[in-house]
Amino acid sequence: MRYFSLNNHQHFSNFENAVVRGLAPDKGLYFPEKIEKLPASFFEELPKLTNLEIGYQSIRQFVGDEIPEEDLKKIISKTLDFEFPVVPVENGISSLELFHGPTLAFKDVGARFMAGCLGYFSQKSNLGNITVLVATSGDTGGAVANGFLGVEGVEVVILYPKGKVSDLQEKQLTTLGQNITALEVDGVFDDCQAMVKQAFLDETITTHRKLTSANSINVARWLPQMFYYFIAAKQIQEKPVFAVPSGNFGNICAGLMARELGLPVAHFVAANNVNNTVVDFMDSGKYQPKPSTATISNAMDVGDPSNFVRILQLFGNEHQALKKDFSAYSFSDEDTRKTIREVFQKENYILDPHGAVGYLGLQQYLKETASEAPGIFLETAHPVKFLDTVEEEIQTKVPVPESVRSLFDKKKKSLQISSKYEDLKRFLLDEN
Numbered sequence: 001m002r003y004f005s006l007n008n009h010q011h012f013s014n015f016e017n018a019v020v021r022g023l024a025p026d027k028g029l030y031f032p033e034k035i036e037k038l039p040a041s042f043f044e045e046l047p048k049l050t051n052l053e054i055g056y057q058s059i060r061q062f063v064g065d066e067i068p069e070e071d072l073k074k075i076i077s078k079t080l081d082f083e084f085p086v087v088p089v090e091n092g093i094s095s096l097e098l099f100h101g102p103t104l105a106f107k108d109v110g111a112r113f114m115a116g117c118l119g120y121f122s123q124k125s126n127l128g129n130i131t132v133l134v135a136t137s138g139d140t141g142g143a144v145a146n147g148f149l150g151v152e153g154v155e156v157v158i159l160y161p162k163g164k165v166s167d168l169q170e171k172q173l174t175t176l177g178q179n180i181t182a183l184e185v186d187g188v189f190d191d192c193q194a195m196v197k198q199a200f201l202d203e204t205i206t207t208h209r210k211l212t213s214a215n216s217i218n219v220a221r222w223l224p225q226m227f228y229y230f231i232a233a234k235q236i237q238e239k240p241v242f243a244v245p246s247g248n249f250g251n252i253c254a255g256l257m258a259r260e261l262g263l264p265v266a267h268f269v270a271a272n273n274v275n276n277t278v279v280d281f282m283d284s285g286k287y288q289p290k291p292s293t294a295t296i297s298n299a300m301d302v303g304d305p306s307n308f309v310r311i312l313q314l315f316g317n318e319h320q321a322l323k324k325d326f327s328a329y330s331f332s333d334e335d336t337r338k339t340i341r342e343v344f345q346k347e348n349y350i351l352d353p354h355g356a357v358g359y360l361g362l363q364q365y366l367k368e369t370a371s372e373a374p375g376i377f378l379e380t381a382h383p384v385k386f387l388d389t390v391e392e393e394i395q396t397k398v399p400v401p402e403s404v405r406s407l408f409d410k411k412k413k414s415l416q417i418s419s420k421y422e423d424l425k426r427f428l429l430d431e432n
């Protein structure tokens, strides 16, 4: 499969190079040259297919012959070795729980798949040492740290905004040690993301270190996020509306890719907190990034979402075409808190703040359109990751999964830097 750069449609790359580079040399995101629909037989058999088979059938065209079937299946099998249940919450609304992986967020899927692909290419092509550079507003950092921990030849550098991630998220990315370094940036997530993108263009750095990105700009992080849309569909009978709590828009864009492959979906709803760049775009047709604002659904505090260009590409850059299949709504922290409280009181279901925003988006869309399609919102993280907020609203203890219990007592280890690019550059040039 060839990928082209969204900044220059004449610049092509194969899958391996797109994974190893992360971003095209012109800073464009890679996008698949062709997207082929899956055969009707795939959808007829979907309810009986294993998750491994679903993963393999949906991703194989994007990998092509660059990873042999047996190796690709091993990578997918490791990626998907936990549950993705669709849990009814109330009449017509279900939660697709994506938090049953090791770091309790949907990012485990993309991080594990990318770690597997990079590991394969590293061995096959003897790539030497690679630095995986990641910007996180909360969950990507922990998932990537976990996915790449101890992987030989890979150093992981995570940039996160100081004071703007939850305690558990911070512990997940600052306590592992070994090949993982956390840089605590005195700024917001968009500063971290901009610094990472600038490093890719800086030849003084790229001649000193081989860099790749493990954010959803990397196709091996982005595309496997399609898997669980198919896995959800196999658990239900009708065409659903998917509501996706969105920040960098990689997750919802993966859902739109699943639809491109033929998955029947009635509508996509992007649910945002007050960081509403895309909501404004849907109204005005003008894309105007804004500085991000801190909220209780912190992992979605993104003012300039990377993947929106991919969404526009999927709709031929047609604002009206996008409006037909895609809606976006924005909600305040107050709305989010009220929803966490009420859904617990009425349905005994514990939402995390991101899932609560997803639930609100779904509810609003279903109400506005009087749609009778089954609604599924993506519950993207476990409520324990936002313990203070959630317990304050539900006035009940959130059960703490065994896998993260020990993290609470661990001591964080991070390096403090400013949001000036020069600080990151000095670190990457080993000048500190």
Ligand SMILES: Cc1ncc(COP(=O)(O)O)c(C=O)c1O
Binding pocket: 105, 138, 139, 140, 216, 245, 246, 247, 248, 249, 250, 251, 252, 299, 300, 354, 380, 381
């Ligand atoms: C819990 C949670 N929900 C939602 C999002 C937003 O996802 P995306 O950036 O793919 O839009 C994130 C971060 O990516 C997250 O960590």
Ligand SMILES: N[C@@H](CCOP(=O)(O)O)C(=O)O
Binding pocket: 135, 136, 137, 138, 139, 140, 141, 214, 215, 216, 217, 247, 248, 250, 251, 299, 300, 306
């Ligand atoms: N919300 C994310 C921000 C980065 O998103 P990504 O999917 O592009 O890695 C986070 O949790 O860090």
